[in-house]
Amino acid sequence: MDSNREESKTIQITEKDVKNSWLLHYIVAEVGISYERLQALGLTVSLLPVLRKLYKTKSDIADAMRRHLVFFNTEAVFGSLINGIVISMEEQKARGEDINTEAITGIKTGLMGPLAGIGDSIDWATFKPIIFALAATLSAKGNPLGAFVLLVLPMIQIIIGRQLSAFGYRIGRDSVTELLSSGRIQQLITAAKTLGLYMMGALSSTYIAVTTPVKFVFGQGNAPFVLQKVLDSIAPGLIPLAIVFFIYWWLNHKNQNLAVVVLLLVAIALVGSFIGVLAPVNS
Structure with a gap:
């Protein structure tokens, strides 16, 4: 186990790894969706390349997969911040830092609701109507460009998602290090759990x-x-x-x-x- 930890300390996750992980999440987020876990399966699949790079034993990889197979649901584009932060925390954990499962789950649960609200407002309620209206106008006039204008939306989403996931990884890495050195990690866990419970209550009232x-x-x-x-x-x-x-x-x-x-x-x-x-x- 010590040799595995020493080996993990030498592993460097790159921003390319983070961006590619999010891009995979963008593609598979809604695959295998269920009311029990929603996007959890897609998130776990997208994290697998990074988890395999960080953890060298099957048991460690299995533990990491179990951490992320819990309920998860957010807007995939602006929620990419979560992907970056989670990868940063997994990297710190693989290097032997004192980061437990509750901290990682709490961060995901606490951020998925607010970021979903931001993403839905900007991505789906602003970008999509504007782009689709332009496409409909061109198509109504017989302009074949109307069909291709629709591709502008996924292009914008991919650009934003890749950049935000990398940004989340950078701030997550620095924030985790600072939190560990200051001893405020338990406060973060408590705050994230509280916010997560609030968001789960809001989700419950929406779905039921x-x-x-x-x-x-x-x-x-x-x-x-x-x-x-x-x-x-x-x-x-x-x-x-x-x-x-x-x-x-x-x-x-x-x-x-x-x-x-x-x-x-x-x-x-x-x-x-x-x-x-x-x-x-x-x-």
Whole structure:
């Protein structure tokens, strides 16, 4: 193990490695996507060339892969900062620095939400409409350039993503070194976990959209008693919150069989919808 660590200290990750890793992530980020892990599989695949360069034993590579096969979801272009920072932290860890799994996971979880918001606003809500509108205008006039203008968007994305991933690697490398020397790594982990929990709560409320149409009428001529309005007056989103707590309780106290949980939720949704107790938000 000591010889492997000494060998890892001599390994130098280059910015070319970082940029190529992100480019692979750009291509495969949505491949193998699932509600359980979303982009985690694509991220892990893109990091594999770097991880194989940093770690020399199968067990170390397997441990690194497990670190990155947890839930991950962000906007791939501006989220490239995360790719660079994570590679920087993995490099420091491979060299024997005191960086644990929680630190790496916390950084990813804490940054994926804010960077997704920035990327969606700039990349998909600004660049894409402008470029696609220009392409549609040219195509409507019979100009064949309209078909090729669409390629401007991925070109811009690749340029931005490669540069931001390299920038993330540079600031990540310097930041990690400074944090380790100052002893503030635990504060960083706590802050990242807190932000990550906040973002996971926001994601949960977004993905789980359930209401109840149940209402009662007490006495003729009286306004109906709408259960959903009562729940919303207490705290909006109580039903999605209850579902999240139920899933957490089940996985924490019963078992880790996600297939059973999914089938149970589908059954509850079907029965609840059939008897008129549950309904999607947009219904």
